[in-house]
Amino acid sequence: MGSEGVEINVSQVTVIFAGRAVLDDVTLKVDVGERLALLGPSGAGKTTLLRVIVGAVRPDRGQVAIDGSSPFGRRTAVTRLRRAIGCVRQRDDLVPGLTASTNILAGAAHQWRLADWASILAGVVPRRFAGRLAELAHRHEIEHTLSKRVEQLSGGERQRVALARALFTRPRLLLADECTSGLDPVRAAVALEHLRNSGATLVATTHDLNVARFCDRVVALREGRVVYDGSPPDSEEIERIYGKVDPAEMVI
Numbered sequence: 001m002g003s004e005g006v007e008i009n010v011s012q013v014t015v016i017f018a019g020r021a022v023l024d025d026v027t028l029k030v031d032v033g034e035r036l037a038l039l040g041p042s043g044a045g046k047t048t049l050l051r052v053i054v055g056a057v058r059p060d061r062g063q064v065a066i067d068g069s070s071p072f073g074r075r076t077a078v079t080r081l082r083r084a085i086g087c088v089r090q091r092d093d094l095v096p097g098l099t100a101s102t103n104i105l106a107g108a109a110h111q112w113r114l115a116d117w118a119s120i121l122a123g124v125v126p127r128r129f130a131g132r133l134a135e136l137a138h139r140h141e142i143e144h145t146l147s148k149r150v151e152q153l154s155g156g157e158r159q160r161v162a163l164a165r166a167l168f169t170r171p172r173l174l175l176a177d178e179c180t181s182g183l184d185p186v187r188a189a190v191a192l193e194h195l196r197n198s199g200a201t202l203v204a205t206t207h208d209l210n211v212a213r214f215c216d217r218v219v220a221l222r223e224g225r226v227v228y229d230g231s232p233p234d235s236e237e238i239e240r241i242y243g244k245v246d247p248a249e250m251v252i
């Protein structure tokens with residue numbers, strides 16, 4: 001089942017860290033339900049741009065709006081906005097000591113009732129969450145992990161658990177930061193397919209051209225600046241932007 005996406009407007013955003021512009025006058029509009037890849041080499045500013053969108057880094061100049069609301073605005077509006085966002089990070093931030101199922105349910109922590117807390121933390125799944133949990137576990141092939149503590153899982157399993165957590169509440173905006181980096185190519189493709197079909201607006205950072213090509217549109221960053229914005233670029237275009245890329249690697 002899909003959720004309706006959000007519109008994102010990033011306008012002339014500059015972020016300065018230690019005297020250096022990590023994002024430099026970035027303007028970007030993402031349409032409702034659009035699937036966008038943020039492409040660029042390490043250090044280009046991709047994660048910083050995601051952090052600006054989610055309201056974790058305040059730009060030194062420029063504005064951001066999600067469905068017209070600033071992620072730096074009034075607290076109630078920001079809380080509502082954050083609940084509509086699902087994040088999958090480069091290094092998963094699952095909570096050690098808790099099971100995979102508890103970690104996935106944490107994606108809906110704001111829907112936990114006071115009476116749920118102790119039992120969920122002890123590994124019990126409230127009936128109203130059980131259907132969604134089973135659906136995601138089946139889709140991401142992590143049924144066998146649900147009752148294990150997350151530190152007992154492989155990197156790829158952890159990544160899929162993190163993905164299920166991000167999708168649990170059917171977010172309207174998915175921010176995925178190198179979310180396929182721990183996955184083998186087949187599982188990476190499956191994960192991308194799920195992200196793509198969720199109905200949410202998707203912004204996925206990557207330095208992998210194969211991942212970028214899963215998206216409708218690619219915005220390429222170099223040293224904090226937008227250097228390309230359009231349909232997934234072909235090899236000639238990539239060479240023009242970044243120089244030669246080994247076709248076997250497909251990584252910038």
Ligand SMILES: Nc1ncnc2c1ncn2[C@@H]1O[C@H](COP(=O)(O)OP(=O)(O)OP(=O)(O)O)[C@@H](O)[C@H]1O
Binds near residue numbers: 022042045
């Ligand atoms: N909190 C911070 N303080 C100072 N510099 C920072 C901070 N966060 C990021 N940077 C710097 O900003 C630049 C952009 O970082 P960012 O993480 O956005 O790049 P990226 O394109 O996501 O790279 P990667 O693909 O390696 O994750 C880097 O040079 C990084 O060292």
